[in-house]
Amino acid sequence: MMTQTIPKPPDGISTSLVTARGLTKSFGEGNARISVLKGVDLDVFMGEVLLLVGPSGSGKTTLLSVIAGILDADEGELSILEQSITNFSAAAKTQFRRDYLSFVFQQYNLLPTLTAAENAAVPLFIRGVPKKMALETAAEILAELGMGERLQSLPSKLSGGEQQRVAIARALVGDPRLLLCDEPTASLDGETGHKVVEQLQHIGKRSNRAVIIVTHDSRIFEFGDRIVHMEDGQIDQVQHVNGEPT
Amino acid sequence: MNFVALKMLFGDRAKYLMLLAGLTFSTMLIVQQGSIFWGLMMYSQSGISNINAPVWVTDPNINQVDEVKPLADTAVTVVRSVPGVEWAVPLYKGVQRARLADGNYQQISLVGLDTATLLGRPHTVFEGAIEELRSPDTVVLDQWAVERLGGPDVIKLGTVFEINDRKARVVGIADTQKSFQNIPFVYTTYERALSYSPPERRKLSYVIAKPIPGVSPESLARRIEAETALGAYTDEEFSWKTIRWVLKNTGIGVNFGTTVLLGFIVGMAISGQTFYLFTVENLKQFGALKAIGASTGMLARMILLQSFLVGFIGYGMGVGLATIFGLTAASNEQLPFVETWPLLGGVFVALLGICSLSSAISIRKLAKLEPAIVFRG
Ligand SMILES: Nc1ncnc2c1ncn2[C@@H]1O[C@H](COP(=O)(O)OP(=O)(O)OP(=O)(O)O)[C@@H](O)[C@H]1O
Numbered sequence: 001m002m003t004q005t006i007p008k009p010p011d012g013i014s015t016s017l018v019t020a021r022g023l024t025k026s027f028g029e030g031n032a033r034i035s036v037l038k039g040v041d042l043d044v045f046m047g048e049v050l051l052l053v054g055p056s057g058s059g060k061t062t063l064l065s066v067i068a069g070i071l072d073a074d075e076g077e078l079s080i081l082e083q084s085i086t087n088f089s090a091a092a093k094t095q096f097r098r099d100y101l102s103f104v105f106q107q108y109n110l111l112p113t114l115t116a117a118e119n120a121a122v123p124l125f126i127r128g129v130p131k132k133m134a135l136e137t138a139a140e141i142l143a144e145l146g147m148g149e150r151l152q153s154l155p156s157k158l159s160g161g162e163q164q165r166v167a168i169a170r171a172l173v174g175d176p177r178l179l180l181c182d183e184p185t186a187s188l189d190g191e192t193g194h195k196v197v198e199q200l201q202h203i204g205k206r207s208n209r210a211v212i213i214v215t216h217d218s219r220i221f222e223f224g225d226r227i228v229h230m231e232d233g234q235i236d237q238v239q240h241v242n243g244e245p246t
Numbered sequence: 247m248n249f250v251a252l253k254m255l256f257g258d259r260a261k262y263l264m265l266l267a268g269l270t271f272s273t274m275l276i277v278q279q280g281s282i283f284w285g286l287m288m289y290s291q292s293g294i295s296n297i298n299a300p301v302w303v304t305d306p307n308i309n310q311v312d313e314v315k316p317l318a319d320t321a322v323t324v325v326r327s328v329p330g331v332e333w334a335v336p337l338y339k340g341v342q343r344a345r346l347a348d349g350n351y352q353q354i355s356l357v358g359l360d361t362a363t364l365l366g367r368p369h370t371v372f373e374g375a376i377e378e379l380r381s382p383d384t385v386v387l388d389q390w391a392v393e394r395l396g397g398p399d400v401i402k403l404g405t406v407f408e409i410n411d412r413k414a415r416v417v418g419i420a421d422t423q424k425s426f427q428n429i430p431f432v433y434t435t436y437e438r439a440l441s442y443s444p445p446e447r448r449k450l451s452y453v454i455a456k457p458i459p460g461v462s463p464e465s466l467a468r469r470i471e472a473e474t475a476l477g478a479y480t481d482e483e484f485s486w487k488t489i490r491w492v493l494k495n496t497g498i499g500v501n502f503g504t505t506v507l508l509g510f511i512v513g514m515a516i517s518g519q520t521f522y523l524f525t526v527e528n529l530k531q532f533g534a535l536k537a538i539g540a541s542t543g544m545l546a547r548m549i550l551l552q553s554f555l556v557g558f559i560g561y562g563m564g565v566g567l568a569t570i571f572g573l574t575a576a577s578n579e580q581l582p583f584v585e586t587w588p589l590l591g592g593v594f595v596a597l598l599g600i601c602s603l604s605s606a607i608s609i610r611k612l613a614k615l616e617p618a619i620v621f622r623g
């Protein structure tokens with residue numbers, strides 16, 4: 001087991017929850033080989049909501065996948081909660097995801113035969129939480145996201161935005177230390193988008209957690225603490241939301 | 247996660263029914279073909295099963311029951327002198343010609359039972375009585391004789407026909423196992439059977455015997471072989487010998503065996519294929535679970551649960567349908583159909599093998615799957 005006690009950050013000092021150094025990733029072979037991440041350095045601090053922006057194809061999803069441990073970087077160092085993920089076995093990574101991470105990707109990948117509540121409860125089922133209790137927790141979170149009426153619906157009966165909220169509920173239900181979201185408001189109207197981001201922010205604001213949100217949606221920029229800009233596989237600009245670029 | 251696995255399996259009705267239909271069909275196909283094959287094999291040893299004797303004494307070079315190699319008359323006495331024999335009686339067995347009132351000829355399998363004891367007689371007599379054979383010119387025939395010699399209106403108690411120009415009067419109708427060529431059985435006494443058949447130098451077809459209590463048929467057969475120059479088999483051994491001979495020396499073994507084997511291969515291929523498709527189609531869902539943090543072991547348990555469950559259900563339904571088919575076929579006696587435990591067990595094991603194999607392939611795929619793939623837009 002790798003559950004160690006994570007040292008609490010001293011008040012007022014930002015402690016890194018994610019530390020990435022020199023991450024590279026390329027796809028394909030020979031001539032078709034493309035470099036997608038070209039040496040990414042990034043710190044994500046505890047208690048912050050970090051927005052990741054940049055043009056299409058700049059490598060945002062790829063970076064998020066590497067941080068989530070569902071894609072291996074070619075080179076570089078990645079540590080999360082002071083554990084060096086780079087050296088983890090596949091099984092250890094899976095267990096780490098189960099215990100500390102969750103994500104909402106552009107593909108929701110809801111299980112088509114499970115209801116909204118069951119889908120949202122999946123991370124708890126995986127952890128062995130009893131079915132009834134897991135479904136209750138999932139129902140509460142879905143209700144907070146305005147999905148209280150659709151608990152028993154199958155994904156095929158839900159709109160794109162509703163499916164997205166189920167995926168978000170599924171990411172929130174396990175109370176993760178690090179939450180990764182890829183365009184979480186893409187299919188939502190302004191009001192619902194607001195609700196969703198408030199929920200995400202609620203997690204991020206807690207002192208020993210963090211949220212990374214990939215977004216094009218300028219409406220939610222105000223919810224972030226920092227905005228990190230990616231361009232062609234590298235981070236070229238970091239901006240404090242209430243301050244000047246660094 | 248078991249309930250998630252079950253919902254994945256049963257939730258998609260169309261996919262589930264396809265999968266179940268594939269497994270049910272292939273199980274049914276194999277069980278049905280195998281049972282018909284075995285039914286045919288049972289036909290081939292009806293010459294043994296229709297005579298109730300635990301031990302058969304034969305010519306030492308006998309091949310199979312229908313290829314009679316007559317023994318010297320002294321064989322009965324010789325066998326009686328072997329220790330452990332409770333009884334040993336002569337048996338006549340031969341194919342003869344019956345002539346019906348309408349002038350038609352029909353082959354019959356004539357069985358002559360020991361006149362005094364009628365040992366070896368059929369278990370079940372539908373009508374009349376076997377003891378009536380003690381009256382002159384009498385025979386007991388079987389349900390196939392009724393069918394083949396003109397139907398129940400023509401062949402009934404009291405009907406008189408001829409066997410090789412000698413009179414035969416029906417005094418009983420017995421239940422027998424149908425024979426391979428559907429030649430009906432006609433039982434009479436040993437002496438009368440000899441008088442029905444053309445004169446030959448040797449007349450004694452077989453000696454049938456029973457061991458005293460405490461001696462097994464096997465040990466009696468071995469003892470007779472050791473102490474006489476005769477061949478001796480238990481009824482089961484003789485049946486197997488006959489079946490092996492039929493398999494080896496007639497086209498049935500190769501022809502029908504090929505059909506059964508093809509049925510088996512096709513059935514297993516269908517099962518394997520449907521299973522494989524099912525799991526591959528679900529790979530994305532399993533990949534998502536893996537990304538969320540389900541371990542490979544947990545996913546493997548889910549896949550195994552799904553495949554074995556649907557495997558069991560498909561097996562049960564397939565065997566059920568095949569059995570219903572068999573009962574229907576057997577009730578109109580159109581087809582031989584003998585379902586045996588080794589066949590059912592073999593199909594079960596094969597199906598488990600297929601389930602395990604396709605699960606193993608999926609689990610391997612899943613173990614190697616980079617979960618990021620399933621989250622790409
Ligand atoms: N598995 C893969 N195989 C090959 N190429 C890939 C793979 N994943 C990503 N790429 C390529 O890497 C580049 C960056 O992709 P990525 O999805 O990270 O971009 P993005 O910044 O998330 O874009 P968007 O804003 O459109 O979502 C793209 O050119 C994409 O085609």
Ligand SMILES: [Mg+2]
Pocket residue numbers: 060061062106182
């Ligand atoms: Mg993307």
